[in-house]
Amino acid sequence: MRCEKSGRIEVSNLCKRFHKAGKDPLQVLQNCTLTIEPGKLNVLIGPSGCGKSTLANILAGYDSPDSGEITIDGSPLKGPGTDRLMVFQETALWPWMTVMENVIFGPTVRGEMSKKEAREEATRILELVGLQDFKDKYPAQLSGGMQRRAELARALINRPKVMIMDEPFRGLDDLTRELMQEYYLKIFEKTNCTTLFITTELEEAIFLADRILIMTFLPGRIKTIIDVDLPRPRNYHVLTSKKYLQIKAEALEYLIEEGRKCFGEDCNIANTMVDEFRRQADNRH
Amino acid sequence: MSKTNISKDNSVANMFVKKEISFGKRLQKKLFNRTNINGTIAILGFFLIWHLLVVLRMPFMKHIPTPVTVLETFINLVTKKVYWVSLWFSTKRVFYGFVAAQVLGIPLGLAMGWSRKFKYLSFPVFEVLRPIPPLAWVPVSILFWPTNELSIAFITFIGAFFTIVLNVLRGVSSIDKELYRSALSLGAKPQHIFRKIILPASIPSIATGMMVGIGITWNVVIAAEMIAGDKGIGRLTWEGYLAGDTPTIIVGMISIGFAGWLSSGIVKIISDRMMPWRKLF
Numbered sequence: 183m184r185c186e187k188s189g190r191i192e193v194s195n196l197c198k199r200f201h202k203a204g205k206d207p208l209q210v211l212q213n214c215t216l217t218i219e220p221g222k223l224n225v226l227i228g229p230s231g232c233g234k235s236t237l238a239n240i241l242a243g244y245d246s247p248d249s250g251e252i253t254i255d256g257s258p259l260k261g262p263g264t265d266r267l268m269v270f271q272e273t274a275l276w277p278w279m280t281v282m283e284n285v286i287f288g289p290t291v292r293g294e295m296s297k298k299e300a301r302e303e304a305t306r307i308l309e310l311v312g313l314q315d316f317k318d319k320y321p322a323q324l325s326g327g328m329q330r331r332a333e334l335a336r337a338l339i340n341r342p343k344v345m346i347m348d349e350p351f352r353g354l355d356d357l358t359r360e361l362m363q364e365y366y367l368k369i370f371e372k373t374n375c376t377t378l379f380i381t382t383e384l385e386e387a388i389f390l391a392d393r394i395l396i397m398t399f400l401p402g403r404i405k406t407i408i409d410v411d412l413p414r415p416r417n418y419h420v421l422t423s424k425k426y427l428q429i430k431a432e433a434l435e436y437l438i439e440e441g442r443k444c445f446g447e448d449c450n451i452a453n454t455m456v457d458e459f460r461r462q463a464d465n466r467h
Numbered sequence: 468m469s470k471t472n473i474s475k476d477n478s479v480a481n482m483f484v485k486k487e488i489s490f491g492k493r494l495q496k497k498l499f500n501r502t503n504i505n506g507t508i509a510i511l512g513f514f515l516i517w518h519l520l521v522v523l524r525m526p527f528m529k530h531i532p533t534p535v536t537v538l539e540t541f542i543n544l545v546t547k548k549v550y551w552v553s554l555w556f557s558t559k560r561v562f563y564g565f566v567a568a569q570v571l572g573i574p575l576g577l578a579m580g581w582s583r584k585f586k587y588l589s590f591p592v593f594e595v596l597r598p599i600p601p602l603a604w605v606p607v608s609i610l611f612w613p614t615n616e617l618s619i620a621f622i623t624f625i626g627a628f629f630t631i632v633l634n635v636l637r638g639v640s641s642i643d644k645e646l647y648r649s650a651l652s653l654g655a656k657p658q659h660i661f662r663k664i665i666l667p668a669s670i671p672s673i674a675t676g677m678m679v680g681i682g683i684t685w686n687v688v689i690a691a692e693m694i695a696g697d698k699g700i701g702r703l704t705w706e707g708y709l710a711g712d713t714p715t716i717i718v719g720m721i722s723i724g725f726a727g728w729l730s731s732g733i734v735k736i737i738s739d740r741m742m743p744w745r746k747l748f
Binding site: 278279336 | 649659663742
């Protein structure tokens, strides 16, 4: 099973601003321009709260930008669709359906496959993600790692052009997370499905990525792109290679700069509060 | 050859014996577990204290008969037709009111959760009617409905209706948006979203609404019978009071308690059946 080498997403000058009652509007994305290259594992990384999920929601079609253009393989993007499937931070499997029912949902509601065909296809894909023995279980009966894999299977059966993974391994314990990364990499190397993978973990980013897109802290845009030319197929040995360390050092420079901004703003707020407090104390004397 | 046969036979026999023992043990475990034993002790203790309080002539227990008298009255009543007829009538009223509340309330709750427009249209009326206690509906209900049966069933219906609607509405509005979103991405049309996402996702809140609702219907039916009914276990209890027959009052109360407990049990079984994914381990 291989995805087609398509799904080139071009994002240009994307802007998004959130309004909250009683607060200044928050400019989350400003002139955000990037390209998601087809057949590659594009990893988007940035400090938390920098607008990664907002970007992902816009790309998936759940949210609309204030301005800017997005095209997929040249045609403008509108609304949610099967060509771009999203795997969420927390599992979004439907708890009342078995793993099998979850996986065959897409093809059957679109009427593309009969139930029987969908089941056969689903069996193949569940084997790919190692869940063949769990197909009749309900999501709550699976471990966290299995749930994520089931969700992956639910997306893969639709042969999407692009997979959008929004911190899919968040909330898993360290060991499971590392195993999932390896497992996921194997699946990716088999399918070569165009992917936008969002994470806050640099090690995860380098281990998985073909290219790393580093995002600035608010307002969010792409700060720089680092190509990761570590050989594939990869295993955990790359984590100790010289090349890996070089890339890590380079990426860290950029990330820490942005991380400081995110930290510093809080400091400013704290400073203002302290000043205000002092002023009030002075007035009382 | 024959040797192996014998040993085979033995093993089969052993298996049987083993199974029998394990079944007996299982039954024993099921009956005499800590919950059941403690429960029995508590109930026996309750009756014992009650009995002692009456026998010791506590001033506040002046009008209360001993459990023994109540038991005698109970045995006496159980053999009479009027007791079973009363119980049957109350059960029937509860059943009709409860079922009508589910049949009308669940779709209404789903519709209010599904369409914002419909919610804005219907919710204000709903919120004004909701605080009116079911018993305040008694006079209007008697005037409106042609038969006494219908008016009592209607009051019972009112008792369960608002609870179920509110529960379903809250259930629908609290469905995680990721659950919708992933269905939308996968190409689901509104009818799929409704049938395969909203409906099953709201089953737990429907079940909660049913559990609360069945309790309320028993409350309401008894009160309604005391005010407006003929027949029914509430009426039986009230007539016991009018006749100064305290043991009958207490038998009535205990029967109501038991009937309510039994109906809750049935509703619990039904709601567990509705969501097999909840009962997993």
